[in-house]
Amino acid sequence: MDPALERRYRARSLWLDQMPGTLTPRPSLTGDTVCDVAIVGAGFTGLWTAYYLKRHQPDARVVVLEREIAGFGPSGRNGGWASSRIAGSWSVYARRHGEDAVRRAERETFRAVDEIGRVVARERIDCGFRKDGTLTVAVTAPQAARTRAQLEAARRHGLGEDDLRPLEPGELERLVRVPGCRSSLFSPHCARVDPARLARGLADACERTGVVILEGTEAIEVGPRQVRCRQGVVTADHVVRATESYTTQLPGETLRYLPLYSLMIATEPLSEAVWSELGWQEEGLTIRDQRHLFFYAQRTADGRIAIGGRGAPYRLDRPIDEGREHDAAVYERLRATVRRHFPPAADAEVTHHWGGPLAVPRDWCMSVHYDPTTGFGWAGGYSGHGVVASSIAGRTMADLLLGRSTELVTLPWVGHRARRWEPEPLRYLASQAIVTVLASADRYEDRTDRAARRTALVAPFVQP
Numbered sequence: 001m002d003p004a005l006e007r008r009y010r011a012r013s014l015w016l017d018q019m020p021g022t023l024t025p026r027p028s029l030t031g032d033t034v035c036d037v038a039i040v041g042a043g044f045t046g047l048w049t050a051y052y053l054k055r056h057q058p059d060a061r062v063v064v065l066e067r068e069i070a071g072f073g074p075s076g077r078n079g080g081w082a083s084s085r086i087a088g089s090w091s092v093y094a095r096r097h098g099e100d101a102v103r104r105a106e107r108e109t110f111r112a113v114d115e116i117g118r119v120v121a122r123e124r125i126d127c128g129f130r131k132d133g134t135l136t137v138a139v140t141a142p143q144a145a146r147t148r149a150q151l152e153a154a155r156r157h158g159l160g161e162d163d164l165r166p167l168e169p170g171e172l173e174r175l176v177r178v179p180g181c182r183s184s185l186f187s188p189h190c191a192r193v194d195p196a197r198l199a200r201g202l203a204d205a206c207e208r209t210g211v212v213i214l215e216g217t218e219a220i221e222v223g224p225r226q227v228r229c230r231q232g233v234v235t236a237d238h239v240v241r242a243t244e245s246y247t248t249q250l251p252g253e254t255l256r257y258l259p260l261y262s263l264m265i266a267t268e269p270l271s272e273a274v275w276s277e278l279g280w281q282e283e284g285l286t287i288r289d290q291r292h293l294f295f296y297a298q299r300t301a302d303g304r305i306a307i308g309g310r311g312a313p314y315r316l317d318r319p320i321d322e323g324r325e326h327d328a329a330v331y332e333r334l335r336a337t338v339r340r341h342f343p344p345a346a347d348a349e350v351t352h353h354w355g356g357p358l359a360v361p362r363d364w365c366m367s368v369h370y371d372p373t374t375g376f377g378w379a380g381g382y383s384g385h386g387v388v389a390s391s392i393a394g395r396t397m398a399d400l401l402l403g404r405s406t407e408l409v410t411l412p413w414v415g416h417r418a419r420r421w422e423p424e425p426l427r428y429l430a431s432q433a434i435v436t437v438l439a440s441a442d443r444y445e446d447r448t449d450r451a452a453r454r455t456a457l458v459a460p461f462v463q464p
């Protein structure tokens with residue numbers, strides 16, 4: 001293995017850095033080939049699609065083409081929240097498909113957390129899957145108001161106490177001690193994972209079923225029945241594009257998504273004494289807050305706090321760029337969050353800082369597409385909620401390709417179309433505005449304890 005390439009892959013996240021063994025790419029494509037299904041991208045979407053295809057039809061010839069290595073993209077870098085709730089806007093889906101379809105979709109996200117757990121157990125994927133639920137904390141009056149609004153909306157949408165409920169202060173104390181917490185919500189429908197181990201474990205599981213994964217293989221053109229790579233052409237009855245944010249690098253697809261960077265840091269492993277002071281005893285409990293640029297945190301299997309937040313704009317000339325995966329301002333914001341919300345960990349050394357591009361469609365709603373007349377499908381646009389969403393998308397794509405009439409193929413993201421983003425430099429200005437205005441609104445609310453009205457300035461870009 002080229003040591004520089006190994007370093008580059010490990011530098012993409014805490015999770016990739018900690019992968020046992022080497023990250024040597026699998027063999028690449030070596031010339032023209034023919035198969036039944038060609039999938040571009042070995043992230044969660046591509047791998048779940050391949051996995052379920054082979055479970056339903058073991059003799060299908062499935063080839064996955066990956067530019068780097070399995071789990072190189074956000075699938076191997078994310079916050080490891082296998083969290084429920086729909087990826088997208090309730091009202092957008094409901095407008096087009098009716099409330100009942102969205103309710104069914106929401107319930108499917110609950111079931112999907114357990115389905116991931118079942119596959120992890122069946123395939124013996126050692127990815128620290130642990131389902132202890134998720135906690136949302138509010139530390140200012142405007143954040144508490146958003147908590148109330150979120151709960152009211154959840155009740156209107158049919159979620160009961162078993163799905164989402166406010167915690168009494170005593171109950172909260174038993175889960176974690178967050179200084180100054182004014183209100184909190186708990187949902188049991190969330191698990192913690194090490195996402196790189198999940199993605200790479202899934203790739204191994206796919207191979208065991210006979211899926212061929214070719215790494216170091218860049219698709220230059222992805223279209224019906226054919227994928228053109230540098231090393232050759234792959235001809236297939238079905239082609240699936242599973243490249244989420246990287247789709248914007250393909251010809252004609254630039255404005256499909258806004259690539260919005262989400263960044264993370266991880267502390268060194270904390271001592272048991274610190275964990276006990278934090279009171280964060282449920283290993284799989286994930287925690288977030290109600291800021292506009294909210295944080296999301298997990299306790300890792302080896303006892304670190306891994307915490308992330310959005311807020312790094314992209315570069316106009318290079319929207320997806322490894323240079324954007326470190327950002328001093330976001331790093332400082334995340335450190336400050338650790339100091340404020342988790343004071344016993346305030347002095348812990350930060351050992352890792354990384355990030356990656358989220359794929360945000362113009363209406364923030366995900367899609368799963370398949371056209372049986374051309375055999376071409378694609379899925380993505382999870383707007384930062386892709387761990388569970390991609391597993392649903394993969395299962396759904398397998399059903400669509402095999403013509404199975406399941407409940408999954410009737411969910412509202414199937415065939416959903418969002419309009420494209422405005423041409424540059426407007427999309428770039430929108431991303432700058434989202435990040436700048438929301439960060440400034442958070443600072444204002446922290447300082448004054450009053451709701452910032454300036455968020456209305458970016459409403460046209462964040463509320464479909």
Ligand SMILES: Cc1cc2nc3c(=O)[nH]c(=O)nc-3n(C[C@H](O)[C@H](O)[C@H](O)COP(=O)(O)OP(=O)(O)OC[C@H]3O[C@@H](n4cnc5c(N)ncnc54)[C@H](O)[C@@H]3O)c2cc1C
Binds near residue numbers: 262
């Ligand atoms: C920092 C961060 C934190 C996040 N946290 C969470 C979280 O906690 N929970 C959650 O639900 N979601 C989270 N997300 C979002 C989630 O990670 C993604 O939505 C999800 O991983 C997308 O999976 P995917 O397989 O569709 O795409 P990707 O993981 O991006 O995989 C696409 C693959 O395609 C490959 N590829 C790209 N172009 C080509 C090409 N031309 N030819 C061949 N291969 C190509 C890439 O190398 C990549 O491996 C986070 C994202 C980031 C960046």
